[in-house]
Amino acid sequence: MSDTEVRILLEKMQELDSEExxxxxxxxxxxxxxxxxxxxxxxxxxxxxxxxxxFLKL
Known part of the structure; x- marks a missing residue:
């Protein structure tokens, strides 16, 4: 798990409300x-x- 991977996923979750x-x-x-x-x-x-x-807080 790299910082870049985590950052990208968090941005997707925030911007796109992505369940994936x-x-x-x-x-x-x-x-x-x-x-x-x-x-x-x-x-x-x-x-x-x-x-x-x-995870629920996220």
Missing amino acids: AFSQFYNLCYDRFFRISFYYVKDSTWAQDIVLDT
Whole structure:
């Protein structure tokens, strides 16, 4: 995952309200976000909730 890829997908999501861009962003970032949140909370259920809440905010 490069910064350029993420930036392009975020711009598409913002400008075009693109579900496809959101899906690509989700698939690209979910695992990384999950690992980061799991590192802090040490509970997979909580980590999933944190990541899903983050994506809902987007």
